[in-house]
């Protein structure tokens with residue numbers, strides 16, 4: 001990144017949200033009818049960026065590997081899936097209402113925001129005491145008393161078919177991974193896979209969040225990219241690639257520091273993470289590193305990333321150990337992605353509730369066992385999208401520049417004729433564009449104002465702009481302008497493809 005003094009990063013999430021709307025990345029959902037809180041629609045540039053993030057994840061975590069296969073499960077599921085998974089019983093947040101203005105707040109978020117103490121592991125009773133002891137009022141109207149905290153289940157319920165009743169009730173999936181667990185046996189029996197192996201999936205998930213906020217960060221409909229890595233429970237450290245990642249470094253906020261109410265991070269290697277029993281297995285450390293490396297490669301800087309270990313009290317009902325990968329968003333350090341060691345919880349539960357055997361057979365010991373989910377790289381697409389935009393959005397002097405990695409840019413090469421009313425110029429510019437169209441994602445514009453066209457492309461992250469001028473007609477060359485340095489270079493049209501490939505890839 002250009003570190004000149006005029007360069008400034010994003011100031012607030014609202015600035016980013018209004019930029020996204022203005023440039024066609026993301027619009028508020030149902031806006032024409034007054035909106036619907038917690039839902040967003042991706043626009044022409046947004047969908048390009050989002051698809052690229054998803055394609056990159058799929059390539060890295062599925063297609064490029066021999067030990068992971070993919071599925072695409074249904075969004076609406078039999079209610080028993082969510083009873084067995086524990087979500088009907090315990091997938092709830094704690095809610096308080098303002099008695100004066102009626103605004104609903106998530107109690108742990110409220111306590112965390114106002115008192116800056118972690119509250120996700122507090123019981124309902126502890127939240128009640130904390131709110132009353134500190135005389136916390138409604139932050140929306142600043143005056144209202146709050147109701148007593150109560151639990152609120154986040155699953156969206158619907159009915160399938162013409163008859164409404166408990167029998168026809170179904171749930172929209174609250175996380176994508178449950179459709180992986182309920183298809184474990186199908187995949188195991190049909191995909192010629194052997195333990196250890198992973199099943200990956202990306203798709204929509206739905207949570208009736210009490211207080212959606214911070215733009216795309218917490219919404220009610222979002223997308224997840226998840227991978228469940230199944231291993232033999234006795235072989236959790238048999239990770240052949242471990243040595244390759246063991247020396248890589250990462251900042252970790254350990255559970256021990258959080259218990260001391262400290263935010264001090266420790267620099268350690270992924271090897272130390274596994275050795276010091278912060279994670280239970282080498283496979284878990286390995287997948288944390290894969291996830292972390294993927295974020296770095298997409299363009300997130302290491303200083304804005306850290307791992308945060310969940311404290312024992314905070315662990316979800318299914319988890320043996322969990323690490324969040326946190327990003328320094330404009331509104332503070334928050335979970336970008338996460339990885340739980342889910343042990344044998346999910347397959348055991350689904351075996352019990354479905355009365356189907358989900359165990360595997362061990363040829364050596366001639367015994368059956370339930371596979372162990374050693375790691376679950378889980379990444380919200382929308383949160384990755386948000387972090388990448390926050391990271392890339394830069395004010396450089398008088399221009400806004402989206403410093404996205406070229407492989408993520410919605411447009412890779414923009415082509416402009418210098419003037420918009422010279423036929424020869426237009427014809428040549430269109431020919432240049434036609435040459436490049438199959439090899440790059442291109443945009444063509446006849447604005448007649450190159451300065452403005454450059455600015456517009458800088459704002460949407462286009463790494464390269466090409467201008468065709470009168471010299472081009474004589475010399476068969478064009479001006480290539482770099483988004484970040486604004487450096488302009490004359491390049492022969494015959495060398496253009498090679499030149500651009502080097503610049504972009």
Ligand code: ATP
Pocket residue numbers: 175207209216217218219220221222223224335336337338378379380381382383
């Ligand atoms: P949080 O603590 O922020 O509510 P979570 O721990 O419940 O998140 P997980 O259940 O671990 O989240 O979900 C995995 C990933 O899915 C998260 O790391 C995040 O990237 C994404 N995600 C979860 N909830 C939302 C949401 N409401 N809106 C957008 N993305 C979400």
